[in-house]
Structure formats: structure tokens, C-alpha cells
Amino acid sequence: MSSIELANDSIESDYEALVSFMYLSPVGLVRTDLIGKIDMLNPKATQLLMPLVKSTGLENLFETLACAAPDLRNLVSSFRESCGSICENHRIHVSSAADGGIVLACTIVKVNDEVLITVLTDISSQVATERRLKQTDSWLDAIYTIVNDFAVLGLDKQGVINSWSPSAERLTGYAESEAIGETLGRFYSLSDMEVDVLKEQLIFAREEGWHSRDYLCQHKSGVNFFAQTMIAVLRDESDEFSGYTVVFRDITERKVSSDNLANLLTKDHLTGAANRAHFFNLAEKELARASRYEHSISIIMLDADHFKHVNDTWGHPTGDEVLKSIVKIAEGVLRPGDTIARFGGEEFVVLLPKSNSAETSAIAERLRSSIEASSVEAGDDEIKITVSIGCASLSQSRSTLKQLLVSADRALYQAKSRGRNCIVDIDDC
Incomplete structure (x- = not known):
């Protein structure tokens, strides 16, 4: 076999390896020219980009991403080096949290004066976790700074109240003897259509580690109030699930204002x-x-x-x-x-x-x-x-x-x- 044939075999082998890598890669890979015209993309990239594809089809990466990330084209055109990383993990919000919260991380590398390689990764779960952590931080900040409107109590594995506090009695009007052995449903004003939320909140808390939700509650006196409820999973020294801690916050005043805004939006x-x-x-x-x-x-x-x-x-x-x-x-x-x-x-x-x-x-x-x-x-x-x-x-x-x-x-x-x-x-x- 001649040296030319060996070289051709090597090129074909390298090309097959490249194609195999692109098609089996767990992240989206797109090869384009400097103006975004797509030359090659793998199935994962197609999957990630499909929610953004319009009637013109998937031909130009920057045009496809224009509605969600209009700044990418400018990032590329303003990059003056002959090669190098143009952006790393640039976040592209494909849809809002209400519509599924799809978020992509985009990294663009300039290979030479003719070729760009773009890597797309779905980081929706990571962003959702970050959002929950921020909510937790807000909760903790509220607990530390507004100590007069919250109550703490405990639940066993089945969701039955097994510990009560003076703050819980102050917020709900119920004494410890009236609360122990009851469920949270004792305080919620739920319709017959909503009884399943009691089970759901415990399921969600076990799956995520904690769960937060707003409820219309009723004080023992009969007065209704809105409460934000956070349920966190408890674990024993062996890291075994042992029950829940519940934090109630009276948010009645805030709820009235937010409901007025919610009506405008919904x-x-x-x-x-x-x-x-x-x-x-x-x-x-x-x-x-x-x-x-x-x-x-x-x-x-x-x-x-x-x-x-x-x-x-x-x-x-x-x-x-x-x-x-x-x-x-x-x-x-x-x-x-x-x-x-x-x-x-x-x-x-x-x-x-x-x-x-x-x-x-x-x-x-x-x-x-x-x-x-x-x-x-x-x-x-x-x-x-x-x-x-x-x-x-x-x-x-x-x-x-x-x-x-x-x-x-x-x-x-x-x-x-x-x-x-x-x-x-x-x-x-």
C-alpha cells in the first residue's frame, strides 16, 4: 500500500471517528461558518434547537437562536482573535419557568477564520435547582428577620403532627393538646376538590427534600388567613427518613397585593x-x-x-x-x-x-x-x-x-x- 493510500485511510479513519463522536455525544454539537450557517450538527443539537426552529428551518444557528439569544451574533462578530473561546456556558432561556423552564448553556469556540464549533447543553434541571435554592434563601432570610409571623411544628412519617410550639399556637389559635395527632388539613380551608394536596405536598417534599406552597388557612376563632408553608424532610443519624419539619408564615397582607397582581396576569x-x-x-x-x-x-x-x-x-x-x-x-x-x-x-x-x-x-x-x-x-x-x-x-x-x-x-x-x-x-x- 502506497503512502498516499495510507494517508487517505488515515483521513477516512479520522473522519469516521469525528462523525461517530458527534453523533454519540450527549451534548449538542454544531459546526458553522462565522455567520452561523450550519454545516454539521448532531442529533442532540437538533433535539435542543427544535423548540426554536421557525418556518425557515434549521439552516443558520444565529437566526434560530435570535429570539432567545440575539446577542450571540454580536459576540462572534466582535471576537477579533484568529481562534479561541468566544463564550463559555452562556445561558439561553428557551422558555419561561411557567412553560417548562428550558435553559441551554452555550459555548462557542472559533476554530479558525472559517469555522465555529458550538456546544449546547441542557441545564434546565440545574437552573431549577438554583431557583429553589434562592427561594430557600429568601425563606431563611424571612424567618430570621420577621420572627413574629411564623410558626414551627413537626410531622411524623405519615404526616401527623407530633410536635407543637408556642408560635404555632399563636398563629393558629390551637393549643398543643388540640393539634397533636391531627394533620395539616386541620388548619387548611380546602374544598373537596383539593384534598389531594395534603398528600401531594408530602410526596413533593420527599422527592425534592422540601416543598413550599401557599394556602388559605383558618384560625381557631374562624378568621381566615393566608399562610406560606414550607415542609422539609427530616433524617436521623443514619440518614434515614424520619419525618418532617413544617414552617408556617402568615402572608395575608402580601397575599392581598399579590392576588391583585395575579388577577391582572391570569x-x-x-x-x-x-x-x-x-x-x-x-x-x-x-x-x-x-x-x-x-x-x-x-x-x-x-x-x-x-x-x-x-x-x-x-x-x-x-x-x-x-x-x-x-x-x-x-x-x-x-x-x-x-x-x-x-x-x-x-x-x-x-x-x-x-x-x-x-x-x-x-x-x-x-x-x-x-x-x-x-x-x-x-x-x-x-x-x-x-x-x-x-x-x-x-x-x-x-x-x-x-x-x-x-x-x-x-x-x-x-x-x-x-x-x-x-x-x-x-x-x-
Whole structure:
């Protein structure tokens, strides 16, 4: 074999090794030119970048990352050395904490005057941990600086109160003899739909080491107050799980202010129903709870019938009153724990935790008939309101929120096709 053939074999071997390394690497690797045009990327990089890919496709790295990290292109263009590290572990927030909190660490190395290598690593879990630690620091700072509004107590492995303190008696009004042997549910004002949170908070605390949540509580005198609760896992000398420590903080004044802000962020400004973003947040949490405890869950989608005719005939202010009337009636019909949200225009979606198909149909019929019996004044006229409703319940073929919404929307379309002012369950289509 000639020296040229040996050299070619060596080059081919090196290339195969490079390709193998890129495709098997647990981090995202992207090779581009200096303006970001992608020459090669591995499957992991494709996976990490897909949430940011637009209709133009995955052709230029800087264009793909522009919405989340517009500064990268400037970092590269301002780097004057012929080679070297341009940035290391530059954080790119792909989505907010509410949308999953995807965060990437980006390192860009300039190989020569023509080639950049970018390394992408998913550090979402690390950032989430940092966020929790910051919350813990805030908790500890509050405990040390505001000593009059917190209480400490202990729970055994089963979540039963086994130690009480004077501060706990001051905050709740209950003496030690009245609290020992009880659960935290003694102090929480929970609806029948929320009883599972007592189990959940202990499960989350065991999984994460601690868990924090706000609750509406009731003092022994009957006065309600808001409390922030942190539950931390206790371990004995052998590092075995032995129970929990609980810290209560009265946050009533802060809660009132934060609730006013929360309403601005989570409510539809016209109707008072939940907005679309808040609905998605609530629905994902309820689906996770349904999966954990094997509960049913259902979705109702409803649409105001002939709404365009209302706007065209009586004007948009009257149309607004129709939408507000639908929400007001729904809030009177729905159970505690159910949520109605404005999904867009005259379309609403209702989240029904712990509801199977039969229960959902019954709720939907009460909703439909109550709206049909109502009317909205428009000058000297009274406008009769009706809605079309589509229902879908959790099943093996509908196990995600997207599948539930698509199914409920399909059922709603069938309800409209059947003449409106009626209910269709997707299982009956």
C-alpha cells in the first residue's frame, strides 16, 4: 500500500471517528461558518434547537437562536482573535419557568477564520435547582428577620403532627393538646376538590427534600388567613427518613397585593374568566395530578351561537355583555375546583378535574340549559343566548392536554353541525 493510500485511510479513519463522536455525544454539537450557517450538527443539537426552529428551518444557528439569544451574533462578530473561546456556558432561556423552564448553556469556540464549533447543553434541571435554592434563601432570610409571623411544628412519617410550639399556637389559635395527632388539613380551608394536596405536598417534599406552597388557612376563632408553608424532610443519624419539619408564615397582607397582581396576569380583562395562558398552566398541573392519583379529568369547549350576528346587529358592546353573561352563568353552575377560561373570541374552555364522561355530560347540560334560559338586554330588545358544547374525557387515546383539546374541539364542531344549542361528547361521535 502506497503512502498516499495510507494517508487517505488515515483521513477516512479520522473522519469516521469525528462523525461517530458527534453523533454519540450527549451534548449538542454544531459546526458553522462565522455567520452561523450550519454545516454539521448532531442529533442532540437538533433535539435542543427544535423548540426554536421557525418556518425557515434549521439552516443558520444565529437566526434560530435570535429570539432567545440575539446577542450571540454580536459576540462572534466582535471576537477579533484568529481562534479561541468566544463564550463559555452562556445561558439561553428557551422558555419561561411557567412553560417548562428550558435553559441551554452555550459555548462557542472559533476554530479558525472559517469555522465555529458550538456546544449546547441542557441545564434546565440545574437552573431549577438554583431557583429553589434562592427561594430557600429568601425563606431563611424571612424567618430570621420577621420572627413574629411564623410558626414551627413537626410531622411524623405519615404526616401527623407530633410536635407543637408556642408560635404555632399563636398563629393558629390551637393549643398543643388540640393539634397533636391531627394533620395539616386541620388548619387548611380546602374544598373537596383539593384534598389531594395534603398528600401531594408530602410526596413533593420527599422527592425534592422540601416543598413550599401557599394556602388559605383558618384560625381557631374562624378568621381566615393566608399562610406560606414550607415542609422539609427530616433524617436521623443514619440518614434515614424520619419525618418532617413544617414552617408556617402568615402572608395575608402580601397575599392581598399579590392576588391583585395575579388577577391582572391570569384573568381575561373583559369577562373575568381565566385567560388562555393561565388555563394551560392549571390544566397541566391537573393532568399531572390525575396521572399520579389515577383520577379522571375532562374538558368542555363551548362557543356562543351566532355571535357574529349579535355583533353585527346590536354592536360589540352588546356582544361583550353576552360573553360576560356566559361566564357569570358558568361560574354559578360549575363546581369549586372547575375552571372556565376564555380561549379566544367567543370560545371558552372548561377544565373539570375528577369528572368522568357521564359527570361531564351532566355538567355540560346544566351549563347549556342555564345559558339558554338567560337573556341579555340590548336597548329595547332582549337577546336570547345559546351555546354549542363539545366534551372530551381522559382516556388511553387522550392522555395529553393537546389530545383532550383537539377531541373537545372536534366534538364542538359536531355540535355546531347538528344545529347548535346542543352537546356532543367525542365518544358519541
